[in-house]
Amino acid sequence: AAGVIQSPRHLIKEKRETATLKCYPIPRHDTVYWYQQGPGQDPQFLISFYEKMQSDKGSIPDRFSAQQFSDYHSELNMSSLELGDSALYFCASSHSTTIKQETQYFGPGTRLLVL
């Protein structure tokens, strides 16, 4: 079965640079979530999109922005990178129903290292 695809898998950037992470959800999934997992920590919710509109916002820095496109893929744009942004960034997708959101399925993550 098709899974969530994230690219790139690994990324190395310098401080103050920008980075763009991409997420391709499972086919027919209409909701995308972004999470950040610092070293040895649990994943923290950043932001989510449903049908190309932002649906929820968590602890996402103002330096970060994201969007969901017409083909449902999503991009997380990170500017003015800081050392503390080094983390594993997960994308998850789900197919919503009128009753309840379905299970979120995670991609393999993008490991970002800021030097």
Place this chain on the structure above:
Amino acid sequence: GDSVTQMEGPVTLSEEAFLTINCTYTATGYPSLFWYVQYPGEGLQLLLKATKADDKGSNKGFEATYRKETTSFHLEKGSVQVSDSAVYFCALSDGAAGNKLTFGGGTRVLVKP
């Protein structure tokens, strides 16, 4: 706000031992509960879930029962294998809070042969 608390690790076991990882939660609505597993260097994989009180989720020999009265969702496996070594995350999704997942701190499990 919503929160998940799970026992700290690491938990070190011998092969074929019984595993329990405690998880309790607080939520404003009626959450769905999940266990995700993360193997070294990999992403999060859904292990099992339960969407309402008294539901039991099960997969690959793991089980967890949604206990509303004790706000718990403890993970159990009767006989662990070396391949079960991983980090286990308990999580909840609360429809009243936008369906995002709130995770516990994770429990590292190490199974020795």
